[in-house]
Amino acid sequence: MNYRIIHITEYEYSGMVGLCHNEARLKPRALPHQTCLKSNVVVTPMPVDYLERTDFFGNTVSYFSVQQSHKKLTITATSEVSISPERDLFDSGNNQTWEEVVKFIREDRTGDFLDVLQYTIDSPMVESTDELLEYALKSFKPGALLIDAVNDLMRRIYHDFTYDPEFTTIATPLSEVLEHKRGVCQDFAHLAIACIRSMGLAARYVSGYIETLPPPGKEKLVGTDASHAWFSVFFPETGWLDFDPTNNQMPMDKHITVAWGRDFDDVTPLKGIAFGGGQHRLSVSVDVRSF
Helix, strand or coil, X not given: CEEEEEEEEEEEEEEEEEEEEEEECCCCCCECCEEEEEEEEEEECCCCEEEEEECCCCCEEEEEEECCCEEEEEEEEEEEEEECCCCCCCCHHHCCEHHHHHHHHHHCCCHHHHHHHHHCCCECCECCCHHHHHHHHCCCCCCCEHHHHXXXXXXXXXXXXXXXXXXXXCCCCHHHHHHHCEECHHHHHHHHHHHHHHCCCCEEEEEEEECCCCCCCCCCCCCEECXXXXXXXXXXXXXXXXXXXXXXXXXXXXXXXXXXXXXXXXXXXXXXXXXXCCCEEEEEEEEEEEC
């Protein structure tokens, strides 16, 4: 499948901004099953400085500085990607129990696997608790295959929690998400990651996009898609496998990966600092279409 993604972010300020510095993680990653055909980021007003770098996790980061006065800042990221569905998610390498994988992670200290350890411990937005461990244990039964346990956890989150974009913010703690059983894709990914890490396993946060299909007989409206989030779990024999608890599925050819890290804080699509401006209004439009 080939996709074109147009992601537009606009900041409108009540006063003039004299200077701003920003960084964006909006360019899709290059992966064995995903090829980024082209991608560019356009900033208005035109930035004085613009450069790209690769962060610690291998994500592409675009840095830009706007030094002329402005009351509106627009960042438009346009990308085209090709995704291959030819992936065997259930090959013979996924026949280890979750206890065997925990033992492997604890004992293997070779260079290839040292990177995995950072995804087994708490991170700024994901903290393991007794309540999350209790929720996880219902899926991680003794002797269960890791692939089966994670799929069961994904299924339970999908059925137990209600998607509610009005309930949480970026700062809502997982304890409230767990208590009220409500949240959005970011919350469900963080919840799953916390559960998996509480079992001694490795899980990371993945940000990207998924195409939203209109109701039957309706035309798709421009800009009605959104950024999406899911999680990935480490399997010693096959590497990292993705799971989407919001949609109760293992991503194949409809999920577009942009970045990954320990949690959302590592992969924020856009962040920065502005001098002046007063109050601001943020609007985001995302359009994902196949071609």
